[in-house]
Amino acid sequence: MKTRYRLFLIGILVVLLASIRFFEAKIFYDPLLFFFKYSDYLRNDIPDFEPGLLLLNTILRYVINSLISLGIIAIAFVDRNIIKFSAVLFLLLLGIVGSVFTYLIFTIENEHFLALFYVRRFLIHPIFILVLLPAFYYYRINKRSRKI
Template sequence: MKARYRIVFIGMLVIVLAVIRFYESSLFYDPLINFFKSSDYLNDKIPAFKAGLLILNTIFRYILNSIISIGIIAIAFIDRNIVKFSAVLFFILLILAGSVFTYLIFTIENEHFLALFYVRRFLIHPIFILVLLPAFYYYRINNQNIKNRN
């Protein structure tokens, strides 16, 4: 695939991520969106919510963002091993962060609001791709340098 087409496809996927973020309130059940927008949420009372529905929507949003992020990685690097490794990393992150998020949802107290805020943010925003893209780029450059030396 030509580089310009890859850039266009990656740009389209980034736009899809932006659309998901822009329409998050209407696409997903998340009463915590407005709660965390408050400047004084650490002292506020958490709004009533349906825990199961919140967890399912958060996980669905994470999976949706992950699929798009893996698509970006696949188009950027065109390497099956990198795509498989990315998928495994996204899955491990889902298990770890999803477990912590679930725990925090069911044991929510004022002193856990900040932890809930950051774990939730990691799940609902495609932050992990910002780490993986430069890491895989560095890996590819380093690999090419090693091959050129031999």
């Protein structure tokens, strides 16, 4: 595939990621979004929420972001091993951070809500792609320089 088409497809996927972020309040159930964004969360109590629904929506958002991120990686690096490795890393991250998030939403207390904020943020934002793209690019450059 030509470079300009690959860049165009990556651009579309990046716009999809941005659209998820822009329309997050309309698409996903997340009462913590407004709590952390608009209230004085250091002084207020955490709002009432349905833990199961929040967990389901957060994981759904993570899965959608991960699939789009895997698409970006697949287009940028046409290598099945990199795609498989990335998929395993995304699943591992979901298992570890998802478990911590589940624990936090079911046992939340006012003094621990910042931990919930950061763990939730790691799940709902596609941060992992920002780490993987440069890492795979560096790996590819090193791999080519060793062949020469």
